[in-house]
Amino acid sequence: MHLYLPVALTSINVLVPVGLGLAVGLLSGLFGVGGGFLMTPLLIMFGIPSTVAAATDSNQIVAASTSGTYAHWRVGNVDFKMGLYLLAGGFAGGLIGVEGIKILRAMGNADFVIKMTYVLMLGIVGSYMFFESIMSMRKKKVHEAEEQRQESAFGRFLKSLPLQTYFEKSGVTHSVLIPIIFGSFVGILAAVMGVGGGFLMVPVMVYILRMPMHVVVGTSLFQILFNCIEVTFLQAYTNHTVDFVLAVLLLIGSTVGAQVGAVFGRKLKAEQLKVILAVIVLVVTVKIVFELTLSPSLLLAQSGGH
């Protein structure tokens, strides 16, 4: 059955957005990512204009991350304190990133910077997570205690910063400046790349903030929820590009997918979760590299989006 989308001005088979929502929602519940880096290109592939695809995806992520955050919160996997500091940093970073994009666009090389940032960040994050997780799985528990005793110079530097506070849910002590600074960093990159930034925030929480993987997933979803509420409103208000009908079709799948993902996540170990996420990130990186190097069939595209 096909439905006509009033803002996208196109018709779509309802099974397509519901199926896409289910698949991306599953990843969201499993890994704590919004999935915008997957969903937006997929929607464009199915004929949705790029501006509508990006804005509507934010709308459906509100539903998926509400569903996922709720599922993780009920089992105590959301660190609200850490999430709020990251959110504050991410908000400030987003404002800086948006201004940065304006400057780059005025200079005429915004697309080059965006694409390169995309490939480098996805490539570095994906590769690091992949190899680190494989190494961790091999080392087993024997080395774990030994590793924890060895503190790196970077770790000592983090401990020396002022405003140290204990994050009970995550079981870690950090200066409040750390989540704010790294939240800002992710916010800048997310604004430059035009994505929610979940796939960057998750590694920051795992490798820099040293939070347990399952608290990372819940906290990341909590943070993504607020980011996407802001983005959805701004897109609806300024660009009129949120397609409510498409968003409803997507969220039918994504809310269920997020719940299934959260349940399924219990059956996987943290390292396994990291490896799967790393593989997905690397596959997306390879796809973007192919897009950049192979001649496109069409040399013109709809305006808007990245």
Added chain:
Amino acid sequence: MRLKTVLIIACAVFVLVLNGAASAKLTATANHDHIKIDFFYHGSSVSVRGVSDPGSDLIIKIASADGHQALRQKGKVAGLLWMNVGELKFEHVPSMYSLHCSKKITDILDPGEMEKYAIGYEAMDKKATIQPVANDSEKTKWFNEFVKFKEDSKLYSETTGDILLTANGQEQDYYVLTPWPYQAMPGDYTVTVYAVRDKKVVEKAESRVFVEQVGLVKSFATMAKNSSVLYGTISIVVALVAGFGVGLIFRKGGGAH
């Protein structure tokens, strides 16, 4: 004086009768002239039929009014990477253009006539303006890319030999059935039928197709545009309620170890 007047009228009637015997008045009717876009709309089909002079070839053009469109332009950066390198503005181009010919267009119509009536991609290229381009050959290159982009979106097409012609006494009936793409925007479209003889347009007839959004589709589109604060708020609240509602349904779920 009176006899002279009677003779003139009689001659005029005789000429009209002879003329009438030689050619039929060209007519054009679109069967589906009001297309309504509702929730279950997935495109439509429009047939055009009428009568024409038996000796004429026919060209049927279905097009929106000329307008403008801005598209992102892809190019190679550093001789290696394909990415967006700018924006091209196309002026005096219809958003939808569908051409049907009884024979190959270059065999039945003079290039000057094509240009005069904006028939065919070549004539459209001459009429269009594209900015920024360095010269005419670059303009033609990007116009061809524009046509490729539009054909890919099912909004431009040129077909030959799909007009059904049937002799009907002194007249010729014609009929063409064309799919109406769901990608075509709401608005007014003109169906123009050209009768062609000796590579010249000898007659033309017009009909209209009107496409409009109706019901909830129209309400959502209007609300998104005119009441964006309310529309954005409703979109967010529905997403929050749906996410929370599904969370409640899956009460037994969870992500803890």
